[in-house]
Amino acid sequence: MTVKAWKLEKSAKCYNCGDATIHDITVDEYTMEIRCRDCGFARYYTFHMVNLPKK
Template sequence: MWGIQHFGDFMEKWELKKLAVCFNCKKEADQIIEIYTNQAFVKCSNCGATRYYILRRVGIEDESIIEDEKNKKHKYEPWFLEKTAVCFNCKKEATQDIAITETKMIVRCRNCGFTRVYQFHILDIPENK
């Protein structure tokens, strides 16, 4: 499918899990979230349906970018997660706020405001065999 490109050692792969009802199989299952420097994936551990997101913009944003997503109406329930990690920008260990919706994924450092916005790109739903 899509090859993962690494830009040096800028960021290790982040892997998170969220127990949620899958949009495809409608079963409650771990949704595996992988975040890389230039792309991200959300894959259902039950049926394998995978949403692909690609990096669209980076910059310094205030916390309203996450709050705005909390206040928007969404087709599917958005997820708001946190991960403690070394920031790509400020190089300090800090909480990274992560918002995942049906159209985008946002990762923002609470320390310096460095933000990566990934846009939904493609959906892969494996055929049942």
């Protein structure tokens, strides 16, 4: 099953340039990317989803 990526926007202070600007956030099945629209600085996160069996 293919999971459609979420594309979000959030106003926040950039870690790199320090400006309060819009950040593009892309979340898919295994990764999340947060990119500053002003300077282009990006942070990447990886996670693994695990289905635990019901007891």
